[in-house]
Amino acid sequence: MSVNKDTKNNSDTPTSNFIRQMIAEDLASQRHAGRVQTRFPPEPNGYLHIGHAKSICLNFGVAAENGGQCNLRFDDTNPAAESLEFVDAIKENIKWLGFEWSGEVRYSSSYFEALYGFGVQLIDKGLAYVCELSADEAREYRGTLTEPGRNSPQRERSVAENRDLFARMRAGEFVDGTCSLRAKIDMSSPNINMRDPVLYRIRHVHHHQTGDAWCIYPTYDYTHCISDAIEGITHSLCTLEFEDHRPLYDWILNSLDIDTIKSVSDLADSATPYVLPQQTEFAKLKINYTVVGKRKLKQLVNEGLVSGWDDPRLSTLAGLRRRGYTATALRNFCESVGVARSESQVDIGMLEHALREDLDANAPRAMCVLRPLKVTLTNLPEPLTLSLQNHPKNDEMGRRDVPLTADIVIDKDDFREQAEPGFKRLVNGGEVRLRGAYVIRCDDVVRDTSGEIVELLCSADLNTLGKNPEGRKVKGVIHWVSASAGVSATVRLYDRLFTVENPESKDVEDFTTLLNPDSLTVLEGCLVEPAAAQADSAPSFQFEREGYFTRDSVDSRDDALVFNQTIGLRASF
Numbered sequence: 001m002s003v004n005k006d007t008k009n010n011s012d013t014p015t016s017n018f019i020r021q022m023i024a025e026d027l028a029s030q031r032h033a034g035r036v037q038t039r040f041p042p043e044p045n046g047y048l049h050i051g052h053a054k055s056i057c058l059n060f061g062v063a064a065e066n067g068g069q070c071n072l073r074f075d076d077t078n079p080a081a082e083s084l085e086f087v088d089a090i091k092e093n094i095k096w097l098g099f100e101w102s103g104e105v106r107y108s109s110s111y112f113e114a115l116y117g118f119g120v121q122l123i124d125k126g127l128a129y130v131c132e133l134s135a136d137e138a139r140e141y142r143g144t145l146t147e148p149g150r151n152s153p154q155r156e157r158s159v160a161e162n163r164d165l166f167a168r169m170r171a172g173e174f175v176d177g178t179c180s181l182r183a184k185i186d187m188s189s190p191n192i193n194m195r196d197p198v199l200y201r202i203r204h205v206h207h208h209q210t211g212d213a214w215c216i217y218p219t220y221d222y223t224h225c226i227s228d229a230i231e232g233i234t235h236s237l238c239t240l241e242f243e244d245h246r247p248l249y250d251w252i253l254n255s256l257d258i259d260t261i262k263s264v265s266d267l268a269d270s271a272t273p274y275v276l277p278q279q280t281e282f283a284k285l286k287i288n289y290t291v292v293g294k295r296k297l298k299q300l301v302n303e304g305l306v307s308g309w310d311d312p313r314l315s316t317l318a319g320l321r322r323r324g325y326t327a328t329a330l331r332n333f334c335e336s337v338g339v340a341r342s343e344s345q346v347d348i349g350m351l352e353h354a355l356r357e358d359l360d361a362n363a364p365r366a367m368c369v370l371r372p373l374k375v376t377l378t379n380l381p382e383p384l385t386l387s388l389q390n391h392p393k394n395d396e397m398g399r400r401d402v403p404l405t406a407d408i409v410i411d412k413d414d415f416r417e418q419a420e421p422g423f424k425r426l427v428n429g430g431e432v433r434l435r436g437a438y439v440i441r442c443d444d445v446v447r448d449t450s451g452e453i454v455e456l457l458c459s460a461d462l463n464t465l466g467k468n469p470e471g472r473k474v475k476g477v478i479h480w481v482s483a484s485a486g487v488s489a490t491v492r493l494y495d496r497l498f499t500v501e502n503p504e505s506k507d508v509e510d511f512t513t514l515l516n517p518d519s520l521t522v523l524e525g526c527l528v529e530p531a532a533a534q535a536d537s538a539p540s541f542q543f544e545r546e547g548y549f550t551r552d553s554v555d556s557r558d559d560a561l562v563f564n565q566t567i568g569l570r571a572s573f
């Protein structure tokens with residue numbers, strides 16, 4: 001992994017990109033009357049993932065940088081797949097990332113009445129018609145990339161007939177799939193999106209916002225541009241797959257009477273000149289060793305391959321947060337990957353770099369022994385309370401009490417019976433420093449009946465508390481926890497969720513076969529120092545020499561602590 005530090009940037013000094021440039025030019029030319037109004041438009045059919053974070057940082061970021069506003073709009077035109085659980089989780093995630101949307105939360109569904117009215121307007125202008133082709137027939141009529149489509153037999157209906165049928169669609173006279181409202185554009189257009197796209201379809205389903213008020217629902221393409229226009233959006237930023245939809249976006253808005261749009265818009269009573277929004281596309285964020293697409297995330301959740309949308313191994317914002325990722329790290333990462341017009345894959349090392357940078361600076365230090373080996377300090381006269389610094393580089397983070405008792409634990413990996421070349425920790429007969437405490441010597445080992453070492457008998461050099469006496473060289477420093485004062489904890493260690501770099505590659509038939517069976521290791525009976533176990537302590541720590549850890553927000557209880565490994569101290573690949 002290599003990260004070029006020069007390309008890293010924090011939000012105080014944004015790096016220029018083509019969108020920031022475009023907005024600067026639009027402001028200079030007064031194209032949108034000096035306004036910057038963006039929106040983030042999630043469909044509430046799943047949880048947000050790290051890709052969405054890029055879109056959120058971009059939309060909220062460029063608005064804030066230019067004195068503008070960003071709306072949160074749920075793009076809820078497909079009720080069968082949507083739910084309030086997703087609406088609530090998305091709001092929560094955006095707030096956690098540190099952004100504030102303008103005014104109330106918006107819903108495309110609150111524009112259903114206006115959208116219906118615009119449908120009638122298109123009919124009146126001879127630009128929309130009710131089509132009775134079945135889904136299969138419509139597909140066949142649509143043509144292909146190399147062949148033009150054919151006109152629907154109902155394309156030339158009269159305005160009166162279209163109005164009547166559209167009203168009856170709304171009134172619930174027809175069953176799902178029997179007819180649709182389509183735009184009348186051009187069945188021979190080289191852009192398939194322009195071949196009389198569907199604007200409304202019949203769906204007798206309950207909607208999480210509008211209940212049973214509607215049985216016809218507008219399509220994404222029809223809804224999105226009009227919702228943007230209603231909200232007075234200036235810059236509608238979306239991902240590249242919508243590039244071919246831009247002509248339709250513009251066609252719909254340009255076909256409507258701009259005064260009627262303004263009259264139902266947020267700018268209805270404003271003296272600000274009303275200008276239609278413009279769509280601009282940017283590349284989706286893709287990261288190796290993980291899946292980002294909502295559909296794949298949903299499959300992992302629904303098939304029980306992970307513990308839920310907030311499984312700490314997932315790239316969902318809920319998962320990353322539970323894993324211990326910070327909002328600052330995610331924002332810095334999004335800034336460092338930049339915004340471009342061509343797709344590329346980002347190395348997961350860049351994300352981890354942003355995370356380590358934030359945690360290194362801000363996570364208090366503590367000690368936790370993951371694989372305890374009992375150590376008895378045979379000559380400690382009485383228990384001590386040590387005062388250790390919470391952060392080696394930041395005095396302001398204060399100090400904490402760390403009890404040292406005659407019974408402590410160290411990590412099994414920090415002891416070898418015999419000296420090995422390069423092993424700087426404790427060996428039988430050798431010395432090591434206990435972090436923040438004494439230099440100890442291992443005098444003897446105690447074995448169980450099977451011969452396994454279960455305890456070390458060590459003596460502390462009582463002259464070495466916090467100092468190295470003259471001439472004494474002790475290379476190794478290990479972490480430790482008082483066995484009697486420490487608190488037992490379960491620690492979950494994580495590895496990558498996938499065994500291959502590109503689980504989302506087109507060549508992969510079933511990405512679920514590529515899951516890493518060792519992505520989760522649960523260690524029971526770990527011991528954490530008391531200061532890190534207190535209910536009011538920080539949620540995240542650097543456990544010295546082990547990495548960064550955070551208390552699990554779901555399963556951890558005061559009397560049954562669970563920590564998630566957030567990330568190791570260093571990049572391991």
Ligand code: ATP
Binds near residue numbers: 044050284285295
């Ligand atoms: P997915 O591709 O995961 O299914 P989506 O695009 O269907 O996501 P939406 O809820 O429609 O999800 O997305 C809301 C906004 O987030 C859209 O503007 C979309 O373009 C943007 N977005 C989604 N995925 C990414 C990504 N990987 N990188 C950047 N922006 C994204």
Ligand code: MG
Binds near residue numbers: 043
């Ligand atoms: Mg989508």
